[in-house]
Amino acid sequence: MTVDALLQSVPPLAVYGMVAAVVGVESLGIPLPGEIVLVSAALLSSRHELAVHPIGVGAAAVIGAVIGDSIGYAIGRRLGLPLFEKLGRRFPNHFGPAHVAFAERLFDRWGARAVFFGRFIALLRIFAGPLAGALKMRYARFLLANVSGALCWAGGTTALVYYAGLAAERWLTRFSWIALVIAVIGGVTAAVLLRERTSRAIAELDAEHADESGHTAA
Template sequence: MNVEALLQAIPPIAVYLLVGGVIGIESLGIPLPGEIALVSAALLSSRHTLDISPVGVAAAAAIGAIIGDTIGYSIGRRFGMSLFERLGNRFPKHFGPGHVALAKGLFQRWGVWAVFFGRFIALLRIFAGPLAGAMRMRYPRFLAANAGGAVVWAGGTTAVIYFAGVAAERWLSRFSWIALVLAVVIGIGVTLLMREQTSRLIAQLEAENDWETLRRH
């Protein structure tokens, strides 16, 4: 199978829609591999034989993130914290009490900055929109932080991966399939690392809560 020909047959608009769609759905609160989609598309945009634009990739990612977070904010504002209780019962691995408590604690501590920097953190990337709405954060402040974080995250990630891909192409004659493999490996590695860090924070938070409960009694 000619991988290069297969990649060239993919319309650039399909790549942009896929990136924006995956990131948008992830921002709604549904755990999808948004980072993997962005990294993969950014690597493909570094191929001079393809018509995929890095600017288009970054724009699609940013727009998807902003729209997804805004819809998630509206859902969270409509249903409140009870939304996370219901989600926790159905999806305990993603919306368990520890995850919600950790995200809520970060919001209470950092406020609007949790929305901005949440785009760079796997846990908050899923929780940011719905949780901000549930906690009744003012929408103008949320929108400013959401849009700013989305643009910086999408643009910065795309730029770093794009220029890394351009540099690597000088050394690799058949970079197309290697790019896809690297994208998956990098994305999965980052996801697993963030999940491990999140699990540690949740365990620490639960231990502190147990200690506080024992101290009061």
């Protein structure tokens, strides 16, 4: 079976369901590659021989993001900041003290805008809902930022990748798969660079905490 035949055998609803599920679980607070799944599905939608539609991909991502963030908000509001202390002990690479401090600093500076912009930052995507709830942000403000952020992130990402895929096929018809792979690599590279920048900021906060702990001990 060829790759094209295999892709054509995948039901569109399965693609939409996968996008909604992965993005939703990531938004709930569990680290999953939501952005990579969204980009991959959007690339599939740019191939006209497949039944996957870009509007369906974008809508699935929005629904998953809004529902996942809302569930995360409810959990954070119920369990409060101690939730992150427990998660930090079990998953220090994702919920360590420096990660939480970085997210809290952004929330202090931006307020509800941190929920909106957090949709575009890998770290904040898993923190936005639970942390907004733990910090007792009003749900109406949270929901507005959540929905608008999900629409811009999911809609913008889907549209950008969809039209990039069309352009790749138009100009590189004989090498369309190479063009699609290049587009995926470009998207992943951008995400990795942004993640590294965030990691550096977290490392700086970690160093600050270590210095403060050293001064306190002295």
